[in-house]
Amino acid sequence: MKELKIQKTEGRIIIKNGRVIDPANKRDEVTDIVLNDGKIESIGKAGDPDPKAQVIDATGLIITPGLFDMHVHFREPGREDEETIETGSRAAAAGGFTGVACMPNTTPVVENQGIVQLVKSRQTAYCGIYPVGAVTKGLECQELAEMGDMFHAGAVAVSDDGKPVTNSNLMRRALDYCRMFDIPVISHCEDTFLSADGAMNEGALATRLGLRGIPNAAESSMAYRDAQLAALTGGRLHIAHVSCAETVDVVRQAKRRGIKITAETCPHYFTLTEEAVKGYNEMTRVNPPLRGKADVQAILEGLKDGTIDCIVTDHAPHSHEEKEVEFDQAPTGMIGLETSLGLCWTNLVETGVLTPSQLVEKMSLNPRGILKIGNNKLEIGKPADLTIFDPKAKWTVEPEEFFSKSRNTPFKGFNLTGKTVMTVLEGNIIRS
Amino acid sequence: MKWTKKDLLDLESLNREEISMVLDTARSFREILDRPVKKVPILRGKTVVNMFFEPSTRTSASFDMAAKRLMADTVNISPKTSAVQKGETLLDTARNLEAMKIDLVVIRHMSSGAPHFLASRIKSGVINAGDGQHAHPTQGLLDMFTMREKRGQLEGLNVLIVGDVTHSRVARSNIHGLIKMGARVSVCGPSTLIPMGIQDLGVKVYYDLDKAMAEADVVNVLRLQLERQKKGLLPSLREYSQLFCVTEDRLKKAKPGITVMHPGPMNRGVEIEPAVADGASSVILDQVTNGVAVRMAVLYLLSGGEGSLSEAIKKEA
Numbered sequence A: 001m002k003e004l005k006i007q008k009t010e011g012r013i014i015i016k017n018g019r020v021i022d023p024a025n026k027r028d029e030v031t032d033i034v035l036n037d038g039k040i041e042s043i044g045k046a047g048d049p050d051p052k053a054q055v056i057d058a059t060g061l062i063i064t065p066g067l068f069d070m071h072v073h074f075r076e077p078g079r080e081d082e083e084t085i086e087t088g089s090r091a092a093a094a095g096g097f098t099g100v101a102c103m104p105n106t107t108p109v110v111e112n113q114g115i116v117q118l119v120k121s122r123q124t125a126y127c128g129i130y131p132v133g134a135v136t137k138g139l140e141c142q143e144l145a146e147m148g149d150m151f152h153a154g155a156v157a158v159s160d161d162g163k164p165v166t167n168s169n170l171m172r173r174a175l176d177y178c179r180m181f182d183i184p185v186i187s188h189c190e191d192t193f194l195s196a197d198g199a200m201n202e203g204a205l206a207t208r209l210g211l212r213g214i215p216n217a218a219e220s221s222m223a224y225r226d227a228q229l230a231a232l233t234g235g236r237l238h239i240a241h242v243s244c245a246e247t248v249d250v251v252r253q254a255k256r257r258g259i260k261i262t263a264e265t266c267p268h269y270f271t272l273t274e275e276a277v278k279g280y281n282e283m284t285r286v287n288p289p290l291r292g293k294a295d296v297q298a299i300l301e302g303l304k305d306g307t308i309d310c311i312v313t314d315h316a317p318h319s320h321e322e323k324e325v326e327f328d329q330a331p332t333g334m335i336g337l338e339t340s341l342g343l344c345w346t347n348l349v350e351t352g353v354l355t356p357s358q359l360v361e362k363m364s365l366n367p368r369g370i371l372k373i374g375n376n377k378l379e380i381g382k383p384a385d386l387t388i389f390d391p392k393a394k395w396t397v398e399p400e401e402f403f404s405k406s407r408n409t410p411f412k413g414f415n416l417t418g419k420t421v422m423t424v425l426e427g428n429i430i431r432s
Numbered sequence B: 001m002k003w004t005k006k007d008l009l010d011l012e013s014l015n016r017e018e019i020s021m022v023l024d025t026a027r028s029f030r031e032i033l034d035r036p037v038k039k040v041p042i043l044r045g046k047t048v049v050n051m052f053f054e055p056s057t058r059t060s061a062s063f064d065m066a067a068k069r070l071m072a073d074t075v076n077i078s079p080k081t082s083a084v085q086k087g088e089t090l091l092d093t094a095r096n097l098e099a100m101k102i103d104l105v106v107i108r109h110m111s112s113g114a115p116h117f118l119a120s121r122i123k124s125g126v127i128n129a130g131d132g133q134h135a136h137p138t139q140g141l142l143d144m145f146t147m148r149e150k151r152g153q154l155e156g157l158n159v160l161i162v163g164d165v166t167h168s169r170v171a172r173s174n175i176h177g178l179i180k181m182g183a184r185v186s187v188c189g190p191s192t193l194i195p196m197g198i199q200d201l202g203v204k205v206y207y208d209l210d211k212a213m214a215e216a217d218v219v220n221v222l223r224l225q226l227e228r229q230k231k232g233l234l235p236s237l238r239e240y241s242q243l244f245c246v247t248e249d250r251l252k253k254a255k256p257g258i259t260v261m262h263p264g265p266m267n268r269g270v271e272i273e274p275a276v277a278d279g280a281s282s283v284i285l286d287q288v289t290n291g292v293a294v295r296m297a298v299l300y301l302l303s304g305g306e307g308s309l310s311e312a313i314k315k316e317a
């Protein structure tokens, strides 16, 4: 198994001449950060160099508060052959993430405080692990799970992700109930009657390939329903993996009306269109499906104008055996932790859709804010939680090199710009 | 011109010359079927495997017969006898067949793209005998062969496809093939069974069968899966047949000499009236005969098609 090096920090470490981007403190400048015993001692030009201090030259590199992915699937417990919390957290660290929120659709489902504790107990030195609890017991949409108990055990949100909460009354109760703990309900929006048997985006290409289509309305209609329920209850709603133009619009309008709603999208929804499905490439089968050009454009606009708050990967590892089957039989999902930063930098920052600081908002500040997890800004005296990456590094995606246990990515061979150099978690330096 | 493709997966990926080549080759084979001894030793020593994951009598018999007419060894695998029932994957099945040193695989599968999946992973040639709702290239070719036989040429021909276009691989293969050959194609059926974006393939859409038939030289009637009603795609079969059944009355109002086709098996009285199916305009049984010739041509071309075809077919068994 591939290893990441962890260097325990003792004494002073001076990270010199990096471009420090810290949107919560409105900071974007080239300067030094001094760590002392793993805590941030100072930010600013380091004066007299401590002769005993270790110096890390960060010239040309960007330093940000640790990136956070609020939507990953680590498959533990249940499918450790696809990913474990250990391998997933290595992939996260290699990709520049210092924290992730793990979705509850494991076996067993994360549906009570015992399983929340189990997931938390598997926390590694590579990455912070924040469990998301289920909305309904067994994700079966019959009864509410013990959300309060799970919250007290450390769950940062609730979601039946992988499945929608089809019963609108139960969704209403969930949003209402979660107000007591001020945690969001993360909604996987999918009207399963509309998406039934669908394998890809509905439209001319699906007609040509003879695959059953999933219309945008399968997602946007439920997003609209949930926005209405959030308005009704005052609960906090977070829309998972927005894929299409209509959903961006639902979120935009709801925000205008003052509804407590936030939203996320994934790199594949602004990098690829349904065209990638041509040739029946199983790696491109995701749920919601890859959409059309107009949807990609709408997602980019939603990111730009702040309608979409976060970028997540929906990291969904699948074994090679399970993925290498007929397209409509293949499980949905792709991995994403190790390609996310490169895809975002290449397709959002280099193209001028987002400023570097806005990207850091969507990959660090906002997701931590939505889940109320600290360390979303640089603070003197706090343990260092940083991502350091090279925005000019050009690299080619080679899945064989991944730290994840799975290889299901459609980005093999993609040339990207922007790569993680090291992450600093609780003051410890992690690099490959 | 020489055939260069390893597989026949769909008609979308063939060019006009390749389609013509199959149709011309099929004409040579068609004549063998009228001989007293209907065999030529063109594929002697080659092995053709028919893998039908979906039940089909007509197409599997047609492929099997075509291979036997060319004296290939054939192996037929159906889901009931295959290890797929025991959880073997399509890939494993394919690898095992390959290890047995076969030459061609004919595959029918319920998943669109399954033949592409297979073709990209094995060295043997792969022939798509129908995948999901994607393609059925040999049906498209035999339909074109029959149209050419009956109407002289495909260029400028007005072909109307009637019925459940959404779920029809026959319709898609007809559309791609015919348009490439210069025909004009329209489709007609209930709007719930006409798929989104079909116009992008270059076809005209009608919802009124009488209007649609007015221009047609050929009407190709698709089979209606009767459970479509239960799935909420149709209010009733009665209403369907009133709106979309090709009847004698409708035929009388159409262009004189119109040709009626159907890929079979038919639901008589639902999509086609018995009098039409068995009438003078119908070429449905010719399609079946021509299917064997077209499949012989495809097997011949994909297996390398060495030497002169006219010499080859002169040889008696």
Ligand SMILES: [Zn+2]
Binding pocket: A161, A162, A163, A188, A240, A241, A287
């Ligand atoms: Zn989901």
